[in-house]
Amino acid sequence: MDRDLRIVIAEDDPLLREGLALLLRAEGLDVVATAGTPDGILDAIDAHKPDVAILDVRMPPTHTDEGVRAAVEARRRRPDLAVLVLSAYVEQSFATDLLTGGVNGLGYLLKERVGRVEEFLDALHRVASGGTAIDPEVVAQLFTRSHQDIRLERLSPRERDVLALMAEGLGNGAIAQRLVVTDGAVHKHIRSIFAKLDLSPADQVDRRVAAVLRYLEDARRRA
Amino acid sequence: MAMQDNAADEWGAGLKDMAVRAMSAAGSAIGQLASGLGTALLALLVLVWLGVTAVTSLVGVGLLMVPAALSALHALAGRERARLARHGSEVFAPDPPPTRLRLALADSTTRRELRWVVRHATLGLLLGLLGVLLPVVAVRDTAFPLFWMLLPEDPTATSIGLGTATSWPDAFAATLLGVGWIAIILGLTPGMARLQAQPGRLFLAAGPDTDLSLRVAELTATRAAALDAHATELRRIERSLHDGTQNRLVTVTVLLGAARRQVARDPAGADELLERAQSAAEQALAELRTVSRSILPPVLADRGLAGALSGLAAECAVPCRTDVEAPERCAASVEATAYFVVAEALTNIAKHSGAGQAAVTVRARGGRLHLRIEDDGRGGAGGTSQAMGTGGEDGGSGLTGIRRRVAAHDGTLRVTSPPGGPTTLEVDLPCGS
Numbered sequence: 001m002d003r004d005l006r007i008v009i010a011e012d013d014p015l016l017r018e019g020l021a022l023l024l025r026a027e028g029l030d031v032v033a034t035a036g037t038p039d040g041i042l043d044a045i046d047a048h049k050p051d052v053a054i055l056d057v058r059m060p061p062t063h064t065d066e067g068v069r070a071a072v073e074a075r076r077r078r079p080d081l082a083v084l085v086l087s088a089y090v091e092q093s094f095a096t097d098l099l100t101g102g103v104n105g106l107g108y109l110l111k112e113r114v115g116r117v118e119e120f121l122d123a124l125h126r127v128a129s130g131g132t133a134i135d136p137e138v139v140a141q142l143f144t145r146s147h148q149d150i151r152l153e154r155l156s157p158r159e160r161d162v163l164a165l166m167a168e169g170l171g172n173g174a175i176a177q178r179l180v181v182t183d184g185a186v187h188k189h190i191r192s193i194f195a196k197l198d199l200s201p202a203d204q205v206d207r208r209v210a211a212v213l214r215y216l217e218d219a220r221r222r223a
Numbered sequence: 224m225a226m227q228d229n230a231a232d233e234w235g236a237g238l239k240d241m242a243v244r245a246m247s248a249a250g251s252a253i254g255q256l257a258s259g260l261g262t263a264l265l266a267l268l269v270l271v272w273l274g275v276t277a278v279t280s281l282v283g284v285g286l287l288m289v290p291a292a293l294s295a296l297h298a299l300a301g302r303e304r305a306r307l308a309r310h311g312s313e314v315f316a317p318d319p320p321p322t323r324l325r326l327a328l329a330d331s332t333t334r335r336e337l338r339w340v341v342r343h344a345t346l347g348l349l350l351g352l353l354g355v356l357l358p359v360v361a362v363r364d365t366a367f368p369l370f371w372m373l374l375p376e377d378p379t380a381t382s383i384g385l386g387t388a389t390s391w392p393d394a395f396a397a398t399l400l401g402v403g404w405i406a407i408i409l410g411l412t413p414g415m416a417r418l419q420a421q422p423g424r425l426f427l428a429a430g431p432d433t434d435l436s437l438r439v440a441e442l443t444a445t446r447a448a449a450l451d452a453h454a455t456e457l458r459r460i461e462r463s464l465h466d467g468t469q470n471r472l473v474t475v476t477v478l479l480g481a482a483r484r485q486v487a488r489d490p491a492g493a494d495e496l497l498e499r500a501q502s503a504a505e506q507a508l509a510e511l512r513t514v515s516r517s518i519l520p521p522v523l524a525d526r527g528l529a530g531a532l533s534g535l536a537a538e539c540a541v542p543c544r545t546d547v548e549a550p551e552r553c554a555a556s557v558e559a560t561a562y563f564v565v566a567e568a569l570t571n572i573a574k575h576s577g578a579g580q581a582a583v584t585v586r587a588r589g590g591r592l593h594l595r596i597e598d599d600g601r602g603g604a605g606g607t608s609q610a611m612g613t614g615g616e617d618g619g620s621g622l623t624g625i626r627r628r629v630a631a632h633d634g635t636l637r638v639t640s641p642p643g644g645p646t647t648l649e650v651d652l653p654c655g656s
């Protein structure tokens with residue numbers, strides 16, 4: 001884990017912005033700039049070349065999806081920039097907007113997850129090193145929404161748990177830890193999931209992402 | 224026996240009831256006739272003016288007066304419509320009629336107004352005069368025995384000029400006449416008031432051949448404004464919950480998370496973080512309180528409009544007097560609007576006016592809630608005498624917010640605030656159901 005992550009934060013609420021910066025600095029991370037507007041953060045990204053940008057979804061002027069649009073724009077300018085979007089509530093369209101541009105180095109979390117510092121730092125580092133971090137709430141919504149998906153119904157409850165954690169961006173080891181099972185058992189579940197979701201055994205990473213994206217795509221079609 | 228007594232009691236109560244009803248009907252009829260007399264006198268003036276204009280137009284000079292005379296006619300018709308609406312159902316106005324001669328000659332609204340003005344200036348005037356005179360002669364004749372001795376020799380006994388009173392029996396005979404007048408008042412004035420109003424109701428309402436498109440457009444616009452205002456209101460609430468309260472609570476969890484990590488490293492340093500977390504939690508509570516109060520102030524439900532407003536006045540930095548006479552409760556949303564208008568206005572007064580004192584007057588009458596907020600400050604608030612205008616940038620968001628809330632209820636706002644003061648805010652709201 002890289003302890004010298006350079007981070008920029010975009011959050012329009014000054015108190016929260018300060019709180020976030022305080023937390024990350026206390027953890028030895030390098031918060032190089034903060035901003036309260038989409039333009040401000042894009043400038044800061046250009047100026048400071050950070051590793052990760054943490055963005056609030058709702059920012060001035062309209063307080064709707066400025067953060068998502070800023071994230072998409074920032075990734076267009078610098079495709080290798082890791083982006084972690086924080087949202088006050090789960091909005092499917094935000095998640096799909098973000099993820100259609102590629103899932104590597106992307107995170108979408110509810111704001112309050114920041115309080116669970118260890119897990120948040122985990123997600124932050126995962127995103128910074130090119131991984132994915134999707135909020136459990138987003139994943140849960142996908143599952144309820146795509147409940148009528150025949151392919152999903154083929155999954156056992158345990159396999160669903162595993163897929164949910166995969167969608168959050170956890171690796172096999174972390175999933176085994178969370179579910180208190182062995183790595184081997186997780187492997188078995190994942191193989192079974194891939195088979196039931198008709199994912200051919202090509203590249204392992206691609207199949208993981210594809211399994212998650214299948215739900216995102218499905219949810220978007222239904223929305 | 225007892226049953227007979229009961230029957231007699233009931234009969235008496237019924238009679239009393241009837242008398243009260245007849246008296247209040249006659250009272251309002253006389254008021255209506257008197258107010259009709261006012262417009263009838265104006266109608267006579269307008270009629271004479273129109274006559275003079277018509278005659279002089281034959282030699283050309285009068286043509287110059289035509290637009291002004293027609294404007295006067297239209298203005299008077301509008302006034303009569305408003306008067307009739309106060310005493311009964313609304314008289315829907317047709318589209319504004321033209322004032323140019325050629326157009327007016329062909330305009331059915333103008334022709335109908337002319338037919339009305341002739342009737343109102345004659346029959347309406349006569350009925351109005353009777354309506355005012357009848358109570359006067361009734362009082363004079365009924366009370367005649369009280370003062371006849373003070374009159375000079377050989378006084379005329381009655382108000383209609385007949386008979387003389389030289390003895391007490393003669394004087395009491397005059398009283399009998401007075402009682403007769405009262406009977407006539409009770410029996411006839413309601414009919415007279417209806418008769419006086421009839422031409423106006425017939426000719427001033429939009430005729431079958433005029434279209435009500437203007438009225439429909441107006442209603443559509445206010446309805447759209449109401450829906451808009453509700454949407455704006457919901458967005459405002461949603462935003463203050465998300466961007467205010469929720470962010471405070473997120474800050475709390477972030478700071479608590481940081482504090483827990485700090486405890487593991489260096490417990491002494493955690494206290495400051497906890498302190499900040501606590502104050503963020505307190506802020507969240509305060510914001511939540513503000514938001515929920517802005518949806519519907521609990522004080523309105525607990526203490527009614529009068530209590531809620533006197534609470535606002537007591538909190539106001541400028542000494543403020545309240546005078547609320549609203550015996551009937553209005554719709555909750557209307558009362559909430561009244562409350563916010565007063566709250567916003569008092570905040571403005573405290574912030575900007577430099578006033579020494581303020582006063583809030585509230586009256587609920589005839590299904591309307593009327594608010595009046597005055598201060599003796601320096602004035603110049605958001606332009607002068609705007610009724611439902613769009614301007615007022617310099618008056619700040621306060622007035623704009625008030626205007627928006629009032630418009631949502633199809634109400635009117637009038638701001639009078641000349642430079643140097645004083646400032647008066649008048650708001651008129653329908654009570655709603």
